[in-house]
């Protein structure tokens with residue numbers, strides 16, 4: 473029996489979904505598994521959880537063969553004792569080059585230290601062309617989830633049987649990743665400042681500010697404002713109930729469908745923190761008084 477802990481970061485719920493399923497299968501076949509969102513985790517808690525587990529896991533969505541900034545920071549600050557077994561998984565719409573292998577750069581470990589690595593295809597949360605529209609049809613989503621569940625189960629069996637499995641660690645995928653990643657890294661700063669709010673549509677519900685993983689949306693002078701430190705998680709853009717979030721000053725394109733609402737309804741429901749919305753508004757009122 474082996475204990476595992478999986479640290480995950482999820483923008484719109486896909487990685488959260490995979491982490492939950494993996495936990496379910498590992499609990500059945502490998503031993504107690506705990507999953508932890510990296511948002512608001514203290515260093516001390518992380519250290520304690522790592523010390524207490526045999527297998528340490530990391531899960532994240534892939535952004536053009538790269539890792540989202542909050543997960544990069546988390547990995548850089550995580551010390552992995554040599555005796556731990558490591559698993560990495562990423563979620564993607566359809567392609568991520570060497571998306572799990574790139575974790576070695578931020579965990580600062582040789583690739584041989586990663587025992588299990590896998591990419592999971594999940595619904596698209598970013599619409600970047602007519603060809604890759606948002607996935608909103610429940611039937612289509614359920615089909616993707618069904619396939620993913622099978623893959624997650626197979627992956628968990630490799631772990632429980634202690635069989636090494638490293639998807640896309642080959643030179644071909646490293647070359648593809650190394651081709652895509654530099655472009656992303658070059659343009660990411662530009663994209664991070666591209667979100668804003670259409671005040672005429674905004675109802676000041678505070679949802680976006682409460683769910684932003686990097687506190688990039690603030691309540692200032694009685695309105696919500698997006699700063700320039702976005703992690704590109706797509707939460708505010710996809711989940712704003714009024715479609716008031718703009719990208720490059722443009723509203724969401726109706727022709728591409730309703731932005732992805734997550735793999736299940738419970739993801740966003742659990743994420744919205746009404747207490748945090750009140751706190752954000754109160755802080756601003758106190759500053760203005």
Ligand SMILES: Cc1cc2nc3c(=O)[nH]c(=O)nc-3n(C[C@H](O)[C@H](O)[C@H](O)COP(=O)(O)O)c2cc1C
Pocket residue numbers: 481482483484485486487488532533534535536537563564565566567568594595596597598704705706
């Ligand atoms: C900035 C950004 C870049 C992305 N790049 C890719 C990509 O290169 N390949 C791909 O297959 N999916 C890409 N996606 C889609 C997500 O990786 C995919 O939908 C993921 O499962 C989202 O996970 P989450 O819901 O946990 O945030 C991208 C999404 C975003 C927001």
Ligand code: SF4
Pocket residue numbers: 669673674675676677678679680681696711712713714715716717
């Ligand atoms: S979620 Fe939308 S409507 Fe609500 S505060 Fe944010 S931008 Fe405004």
Ligand code: SF4
Pocket residue numbers: 667680683684685686687688689698701702703704705706707708709
């Ligand atoms: S500003 Fe929006 S897209 Fe950017 S990190 Fe915050 S919630 Fe995510």
